[in-house]
Amino acid sequence: MDLTLTPSTEDYLKAIYEISQEKRVVRIKDLADKLKVKMSSVANAVKQLANKELIVHEHYGYIELTDKGFEVGKSLYERHLVLYKFLTQILQVEPGIASKDACSIEHYLHKETVERIVKLLDFISTAPNSTPQWMIKFKKFLETGVSECRYAKTLDRLEVGTKAKIKSIRLESTIKKRLMDMGVIKGETIKLTKKAPLGDPIEIEVKGYKLSLRKKDAKQIEIEEV
Amino acid sequence: MNIAFTGNPNVGKTAIINAIAGSKLKVGNWPGVTVEKKTATFIYKEKEITLTDLPGVYSLSPYTLEERITRDFILEEKPDCIVNVIDSTNLERNLYLTLLLMEMEKPIILAFNMFDELKKSGYKIDIETISEMLGVNIVPTTAIKKEGLDTLMDLAIECKSSNQKTIKYKLRYEGFLEHEIEDIIKKLKENSINSKYPLRWIAIKLIEKDEYALKKLKEETSKDLSSLAKENIMRIEERFGEDTEAVLSQTRYGIINGILKKTLKKPHKTNINITEKLDKIFLNRLLGLPIFFVFMYFVFKFTFDGSAPLIDWIDGFINGYLAKYVQQAISFCPNWLQSLLIDGTLSGVGLVLSFIPLMFFLYFFLAILEESGYMARAAFVMDRLMSSLGLNGKAFIPLILGFGCNVPAIYAARALENESDRKLTAIMVPFMSCGARLPIYSLFTGVFFIHYQALIVLSLYALGIVVAFIVAMFLRKTKPFKAEKTQLLLELPPYRFPTLKMLWISVWARTRAFIIKAGTVIALTMVLLWGVINLPPNSTPQNSILGKTARVATPLFAPTGFDRWEIVATIIPGMIAKETVVGALAQTLNIQEDKNNEANNTTFIEDTKEQIVSLSNAIVESFKNMFFSIKQQTFELEDAQDNYKTKISSILTPLQAYSFMVFMLLFIPCIVTLAAIYQEFGLSLVLFEMALLTIIPYITSTLIYQMGKILNLN
Numbered sequence: 001m002d003l004t005l006t007p008s009t010e011d012y013l014k015a016i017y018e019i020s021q022e023k024r025v026v027r028i029k030d031l032a033d034k035l036k037v038k039m040s041s042v043a044n045a046v047k048q049l050a051n052k053e054l055i056v057h058e059h060y061g062y063i064e065l066t067d068k069g070f071e072v073g074k075s076l077y078e079r080h081l082v083l084y085k086f087l088t089q090i091l092q093v094e095p096g097i098a099s100k101d102a103c104s105i106e107h108y109l110h111k112e113t114v115e116r117i118v119k120l121l122d123f124i125s126t127a128p129n130s131t132p133q134w135m136i137k138f139k140k141f142l143e144t145g146v147s148e149c150r151y152a153k154t155l156d157r158l159e160v161g162t163k164a165k166i167k168s169i170r171l172e173s174t175i176k177k178r179l180m181d182m183g184v185i186k187g188e189t190i191k192l193t194k195k196a197p198l199g200d201p202i203e204i205e206v207k208g209y210k211l212s213l214r215k216k217d218a219k220q221i222e223i224e225e226v
Numbered sequence: 227m228n229i230a231f232t233g234n235p236n237v238g239k240t241a242i243i244n245a246i247a248g249s250k251l252k253v254g255n256w257p258g259v260t261v262e263k264k265t266a267t268f269i270y271k272e273k274e275i276t277l278t279d280l281p282g283v284y285s286l287s288p289y290t291l292e293e294r295i296t297r298d299f300i301l302e303e304k305p306d307c308i309v310n311v312i313d314s315t316n317l318e319r320n321l322y323l324t325l326l327l328m329e330m331e332k333p334i335i336l337a338f339n340m341f342d343e344l345k346k347s348g349y350k351i352d353i354e355t356i357s358e359m360l361g362v363n364i365v366p367t368t369a370i371k372k373e374g375l376d377t378l379m380d381l382a383i384e385c386k387s388s389n390q391k392t393i394k395y396k397l398r399y400e401g402f403l404e405h406e407i408e409d410i411i412k413k414l415k416e417n418s419i420n421s422k423y424p425l426r427w428i429a430i431k432l433i434e435k436d437e438y439a440l441k442k443l444k445e446e447t448s449k450d451l452s453s454l455a456k457e458n459i460m461r462i463e464e465r466f467g468e469d470t471e472a473v474l475s476q477t478r479y480g481i482i483n484g485i486l487k488k489t490l491k492k493p494h495k496t497n498i499n500i501t502e503k504l505d506k507i508f509l510n511r512l513l514g515l516p517i518f519f520v521f522m523y524f525v526f527k528f529t530f531d532g533s534a535p536l537i538d539w540i541d542g543f544i545n546g547y548l549a550k551y552v553q554q555a556i557s558f559c560p561n562w563l564q565s566l567l568i569d570g571t572l573s574g575v576g577l578v579l580s581f582i583p584l585m586f587f588l589y590f591f592l593a594i595l596e597e598s599g600y601m602a603r604a605a606f607v608m609d610r611l612m613s614s615l616g617l618n619g620k621a622f623i624p625l626i627l628g629f630g631c632n633v634p635a636i637y638a639a640r641a642l643e644n645e646s647d648r649k650l651t652a653i654m655v656p657f658m659s660c661g662a663r664l665p666i667y668s669l670f671t672g673v674f675f676i677h678y679q680a681l682i683v684l685s686l687y688a689l690g691i692v693v694a695f696i697v698a699m700f701l702r703k704t705k706p707f708k709a710e711k712t713q714l715l716l717e718l719p720p721y722r723f724p725t726l727k728m729l730w731i732s733v734w735a736r737t738r739a740f741i742i743k744a745g746t747v748i749a750l751t752m753v754l755l756w757g758v759i760n761l762p763p764n765s766t767p768q769n770s771i772l773g774k775t776a777r778v779a780t781p782l783f784a785p786t787g788f789d790r791w792e793i794v795a796t797i798i799p800g801m802i803a804k805e806t807v808v809g810a811l812a813q814t815l816n817i818q819e820d821k822n823n824e825a826n827n828t829t830f831i832e833d834t835k836e837q838i839v840s841l842s843n844a845i846v847e848s849f850k851n852m853f854f855s856i857k858q859q860t861f862e863l864e865d866a867q868d869n870y871k872t873k874i875s876s877i878l879t880p881l882q883a884y885s886f887m888v889f890m891l892l893f894i895p896c897i898v899t900l901a902a903i904y905q906e907f908g909l910s911l912v913l914f915e916m917a918l919l920t921i922i923p924y925i926t927s928t929l930i931y932q933m934g935k936i937l938n939l940n
Contacts (some may be wrong), residue, residue, distance in 0.1 A: 002588050009912050045290060057469075077302075137765050164794055173469075173471065175715070176472075177285075177287055177472070178284075178285070178287070178290075178474075178715055179283050179288065180472060180475035180476075181285035181287060181322065182285075182319065182715065182717075183318070183319050183322070183479065184377055185472070185479055186468070186472065186476065187475050188479075196509065196514070196606050196607055196609060196610060197509070197510070197511050197512070197513075197514035197607055198515075198610035199610065200609070200610050201606060201609050201610070201714055203718060207316070207318045208315075208316050208318060208319070209717055209719075210717065210718040210719075211715070211716070211717055211718070212602075212606050212714060212715070213715070214609070214613070214713060214714050223927050
């Protein structure tokens with residue numbers, strides 16, 4: 001049997017699933033209310049769904065999902081949820097708009113695309129820090145319109161003889177730990193004292209002593225001039 | 227009792243240990259690695275004391291070898307007292323390690339070294355209060371003036387007993403953090419984790435996500451604790467908005483700041499110090515590199531030209547003077563035994579002894595570079611050039627020394643900070659064409675390329691360098707030689723004047739280690755090789771073990787072009803020392819060298835007098851070479867003798883001769899180099915080197931010979 005559904009019948013099935021999760025029974029009227037359509041349109045759609053054996057419907061009686069209908073409805077609902085999450089959490093779209101847009105895009109996305117979005121969400125939610133750095137920065141960017149990444153000054157661009165404050169260290173944990181152990185910590189004021197005769201490495205003064213590091217590492221240290 | 231010394235690099239820890247232990251100091255390596263281990267055992271106030279010098283470290287993370295050694299030693303060997311040596315002029319960073327050591331809850335005292343410098347620069351310090359706030363005893367010391375060392379030792383002996391009460395005082399971290407630490411300790415207790423490590427230390431390591439500690443704990447308790455502190459970590463990260471490692475670093479530095487704010491008053495004006503003045507010159511944009519090369523030239527010249535007359539004297543003393551009288555004394559023995567004792571044993575000992583001046587000069591100048599603080603600058607200045615070749619800037623020094631002699635070059639690799647860099651440099655050194663290979667080039671270029679002698683020799687030096695860097699490039703991609711990530715994160719310490727006495731102690735301790743460890747290997751190998759060359763008794767070069775083996779092996783060398791047994795047979799003697807190849811060739815080709823057979827009727831007294839005169843001449847010569855002569859003697863070509871010319875040119879073509887020179891350039895340089903690698907890096911690297919230094923020359927010679935044949939250069 002052909003199981004492909006039109007966008008609108010998908011919406012009906014999803015709505016039936018949602019109502020069935022909330023209430024004991026689903027009636028035509030509940031559906032019409034939820035989807036804000038006429039009773040007659042509902043009846044039409046219900047007929048189609050019944051033909052595909054996704055629901056069982058006695059005339060003017062309750063609507064019940066078949067096992068297959070429950071499965072399809074559930075997956076439709078979950079797809080909607082994923083898109084909603086993607087829009088609100090990652091793109092930071094307002095919930096109202098997100099809900100509407102989720103409804104519009106969901107019918108046209110390939111199964112694989114949806115799966116990818118699920119994976120992306122999964123990946124982000126399992127990151128060691130509850131909210132990854134870049135997401136915090138993206139939020140800030142949306143609020144202020146200033147990209148931290150674009151304007152942040154890094155240690156390699158500091159001029160000889162000038163002082164700066166360490167803002168953040170974006171290096172891989174082994175080097176980061178080593179730098180911190182040697183006194184290069186957030187908030188510390190350092191001074192670029194010298195560059196090697198060939199321009200690289202550089203020498204900084206930190207905690208009263210001189211430390212040399214390569215430019216490629218210095219590039220990952222964000223500073224703020226003082 | 228056991229006392230362990232620990233501290234940051236460049237804090238004068240070596241000076242303190244040298245001053246305390248003096249000539250009792252023994253230098254070796256920590257098992258399995260090339261990190262230097264210094265120990266000394268002596269009697270102090272009727273107690274036997276074993277003193278261990280731990281490697282200089284900034285932290286106790288599990289990421290570097292030195293830090294792991296220090297950490298393991300303190301936790302596993304449980305020294306009776308830890309003496310944390312601190313540079314008083316840089317308390318802020320130095321005390322960071324102190325806090326890490328205190329987390330381990332072992333008896334500890336602090337030595338505030340270079341205390342005179344601190345006072346001279348106008349600082350006001352309240353040691354009593356620092357001592358009280360930390361809860362440990364502090365002794366101000368000035369190692370080079372031997373000040374405070376007796377007090378330090380007295381306290382170190384009492385460390386365990388008298389510190390008992392103070393150890394109970396625990397340094398507390400920031401409230402929230404301390405609360406989480408307590409929570410983890412509670413959980414550890416609930417899970418009845420019984421460890422030899424202190425619980426608070428475990429808790430901190432769990433917060434820091436220290437994988438090395440987790441592994442050790444798993445081995446000990448067979449429980450995986452990695453998820454025990456998961457919630458605590460999350461809470462800490464949420465509260466401080468940073469990862470836990472950063473939080474802990476900042477907390478520790480915060481505590482130190484708090485202490486120093488109360489106890490240390492900085493002088494009002496800071497005058498520009500000598501280090502900054504010197505660095506203006508040494509690290510100057512234009513002058514930095516030329517000055518570095520000038521320094522390198524002098525290190526090279528002093529090491530080799532300075533030691534050469536003394537080496538010659540020792541050689542003459544052993545192989546001329548001693549051999550003569552030993553021979554007289556044992557003339558009743560059969561010929562083969564005389565030969566074994568004189569050509570095998572005595573000349574083996576002579577070989578070891580002849581390296582003493584070289585090692586001594588090398589260690590002396592290396593120590594000056596190291597102790598003065600210039601070594602770190604060498605890395606800084608050269609890093610750009612050397613890092614493009616995948617190496618540390620400091621690797622330049624051993625490689626340059628390699629052109630004089632590979633042996634000191636291997637020992638000079640010690641100056642590099644990372645194990646993998648040290649190993650890789652040691653692998654590259656033998657490809658640097660040393661002075662001993664020059665007589666071979668002289669002979670063959672003299673016979674075959676008389677008009678292009680210099681050019682051909684230069685091509686060989688260049689080939690050695692190229693091969694070294696290609697090998698290094700490939701090895702860098704393998705795991706044991708992978709570059710460390712913390713490369714060049716290094717301190718440029720203040721310039722300090724090394725004292726002669728300090729230099730003497732460390733130079734002597736290291737030279738002695740060479741004589742004992744490398745010397746034994748060399749002497750034994752010499753006897754073995756003597757057997758190969760001279761057995762069976764009364765054999766000629768053709769029918770000795772060597773001659774017979776060479777005949778069998780010769781077909782193997784067909785692809786390289788020099789498949790003549792007379793030539794192949796010189797490869798083994800070439801392993802003893804490259805100088806012997808020419809002599810061995812004379813034997814296999816039956817060439818009579820013009821020996822000036824002096825009338826050997828001098829008396830013992832006359833000979834002894836002569837030795838004394840020539841020793842004093844050698845010392846004078848050594849000084850002249852170092853300070854009054856510009857001539858560089860290591861690279862002198864000598865003329866080939868006529869009697870070699872006809873014989874050699876009758877068995878080899880120029881192309882084959884070149885192929886042989888390439889083989890000699892890249893082949894195992896000598897047993898002393900192998901012994902040096904053995905002493906520094908252990909047997910496995912020696913075996914690896916032997917394989918590498920056999921396969922690479924074979925392939926390279928073959929390639930050159932076969933390509934030459936195609937190009938019709940034969």
